[in-house]
Amino acid sequence: MSNKHAQSRRVLLLGNEACAEGAIAAGVRFYAGYPITPATEIFERFAYRLPALGGVCVQMEDECGSMHALLGAAAAGQRVATATSGPGFNLVQEGIASLASAELPAVIINVQRIGPSTGSIHGAQMDVMQAQWGFNGNHQTIALAPSSVSECFWTTVRAVELAETLRMPVLVMSEMHVGLMRQAVELPDYDEVRIEGRPRPTCAPSDYRTYLCKRLEDVPPLADIGSGYRNVFQVTTHGSETAGGGGMVWDYKEADWHLRHLAAKVLHRRHEIEWVEPFATEDAEVVIVAYGSCVSAALAAMKAARQDGRRVGVLKLVSLWPFPEDAVRRHAAKAELVLVPELNLGQMVREVERVLGPSGIPVHPINRVDSYYMWPDDILGVLNAMAGR
């Protein structure tokens, strides 16, 4: 359904529509996709909005095709996005790896549903590990997880900026519960949404190399195809000064550079990428570490527990990858117990355990996989049981 108030400030929007609007506000003008529930509204919104903005929205033959259309459009200088869900997220993995290796920017929105495989059209957070480990090779991913309609907008804006400035695919890990929820939200004037773009070459075309940079953590400047600079994009392992050919690299030093560079350009900036929001963690004996749709249940449980005189806090994770480990360590430092509610059988809890393990703070998972959102009572029940009530 079209929304007749797209330009006014306060609107009722689907989470999915807000993802599309965020991308558009951040300058995305190319979308290639394949429809799939519960992500199709993102596609529909782009199809409705992009032609009037001079952009292109194209339905491809499948998700693999979508990803490679993004690759070409990104190389030609466009800000690009696609959206999918569940089984489609399996199919985009090859493209994510290609974009990562070729160092081309794109935003991939995954509105998670239950799996494995076709699974069902139910809400879930079951692909959060796949976001980091779903593709082959050793690429450090960036993934953001919205917990509300407003965050659908702003995580997508930020995802476009991170993709462009770091020349890489960035994931928005939405969920059916968030994507198919409508909320009244304030949208900014899109002219006020200013994001940094990709780094551009300042050298002469003859000195330009697609991957040339000084330090491992640098992001090589990127020239558009057709701009007079010669690009050689490589999905094969390559060195920094590679001039072309596109064949396999046999030099172990170049392989070492390539893999360490892909990790370093992200991890060197991990504190800029880190996006968390603490709620009353200063004095908290129990800290609930939550992301996505579980944040609402965590906040409601915190409110009820605080009214009961119990010192409970919440650490909301918006950035999931790279895992915001310093923030988790900092905000759980004084906790006697950390709870991790998730709509899976325990995925991000492994990261929390890894980070807090040395401190000895017990970490307790709370899991739902029955298609419902996390209820405040699911968390309160565990809090009560732990307090011996």
Next chain:
Amino acid sequence: MRTEVRFAGDGGQGLVLAGIVLAEAAGVYGGHYASQSQFYAPVIMGGPSYADVVISDSDTAFPWGTSPNVLVALTQRSFDHFANRVADDGLVLTDPSLVPERGIRADRVVPIPAREIAERAGAAKAANMVCVAAVAALTGVATLEHVQKAIDARVPGRLLDANRAAAKQGWDYAQKVLCGREA
């Protein structure tokens, strides 16, 4: 203050549209926190379906339904399934012509001839908007003006007049019920 409304019935009765109109009236035009979600069976029409609306003063309100303060039940099946799950002080708004068996305490049930009112307004299909306006009047979460503004924005043109009229008459009917209750 948190108000939860659930519109429940079968696919094709305009339950999701009812939820959208109420959420837009309260959230966009009324400036409250408003969140709307839905459930429907994987069929186009005729399967069980419901839409939830949460309206609150708090920006961090739990956005999904827990136990509704007002249930609008437009099929016997949805009444039987949800009527006992309303909040302690909750109400069940229902059309007796659609829900003949109402086996809960009579003071919890607000009967409203929504289909008949909608037919008089010009389209039996607009029974959903009769209920939206009645819920707004009974709970105070939105004004009639804001409900009608949301109808203007969300309902297709050829059914606009009937839907606006249905909302007006639903509002008036609920006002009368309220007066009756207060007297």
